[in-house]
Amino acid sequence: MNLELKDKVVIVTGGASGIGKGIVGALLKEGAAPCILDRDGGDVNTYADDLGSSTEKIISLAVELTDETSCRNAIETIVKKTGRIDALVNNAGTNDGVGLEKGSIPQFYGSLNNNVGHYFLMAKLCLPFLKVSKGTIVNIISKIYTTGQGGTSGYAAANGARASLTQDWAQELEKHRVSVYGVSVAECWTPQYKKWISQKDSPEEALKLINSKIPLENRMTTTVELADMTVFLLSRKSGVNSGQIVFVDGGYVHLDGG
Structure with missing residues (x-):
């Protein structure tokens, strides 16, 4: 399917690794022009090596991303180089x-700032x-806002805010024909996830238990x-949703997995 994204300028926060890197790769395959905003910048050459x-x-x-001036400077650089912004993917964050x-x-307030403050800042x-x-704006959201996890109040609250902002922005921006979506993630194998599970007493058993709870x-x-x-x-193939x-x-x- 031709998604008609050729040369579209799409900002992806946290695009240097994990889910963000996957999104950048998919954009490249569609001929889009992804803009990675990441604390570490990211080695562009790895996209050629890893994704071909x-x-x-x-x-x-x-x-x-928690610094307004840094974000403003990045947007100015992108617009100066491309003349436009067609989409934003808010993705960066950590449990x-x-x-x-x-x-x-x-620490709680800091978690909110690190995990949802820049979603608002970048959208603004x-x-x-x-x-x-x-x-279009797409907000990446952890399923934790619906299922909870225990022991991670800041991240849970931030993701609840991400979900609420998705629906609020959709209503606010419909008059401008700007679409807003959320993509909810449960268990996805990323460098962050690998690091987290490696800290378990028995990583292999923990992974086996988690996989057993995923219905499909x-x-x-x-x-x-x-x-x-x-x-x-x-x-635009996604329609008016x-x-x-x-x-x-x-x-x-x-499906009652979590």
């Missing part, structure tokens, strides 16, 4: 384990350009599957 894709359309910038019992109040900065392009095929969602859905939502949150999780949430 041309890197000539990529813009990769080292950005501290930082700031819980109710062991987390402090400053991109909005003038998205209005012109009648573009008893396996984790891949970054490719998440990327394909995200890129589809970024295209703004405000929807799509669960890409093998039935984990809705």
Whole structure:
């Protein structure tokens, strides 16, 4: 299917690894021009090595997403180079384990800032350009906002906010023909996930138990599957479904897996 994304300028936060990197790869395959905003910037050459894709359309910038000036400078650089912004994928964040019992109040506020503050900031900065392009915002959301996990209050609250913002922005921006979607992630194998599970007493047994709870095929969602859905939502082929949150999780949430 031709998603008609050729040369579209799409910002992907946290695009240097994991789910974000998968999304960048899917965009490249559709001929889009992805812009990576990541704390580490990211080595563009790895996209050619890992994905077999041309890197000539990529813009990769080292950005501290919690810093407004850093984000503003990045947007200015992108617009100066491309003249437009067609879409934003808010993806960056981390399950930082700031819980109710062991987390402090400053840590909780910090978790919100690290995991949802930049979603608002990036949308705010991109909005003038998205209005012109009648573009799209996709917010990547953890299933934790519906299932909970325990011991991670900050991340859970941030993802609840991501979901609520998706629906609120969809209503606010419909008059500008800007579409807003959410993609809900459950268990997906990423470098962050690998690091987390390696800290378990028995990583192999923990992984086996997690996979057993995923109804469809008893396996984790891949970054490719998440990327394909995200890129589809970024295209006009997704239709007039703004405000929807799509669960890409093998039935984990809705088929009684979690």
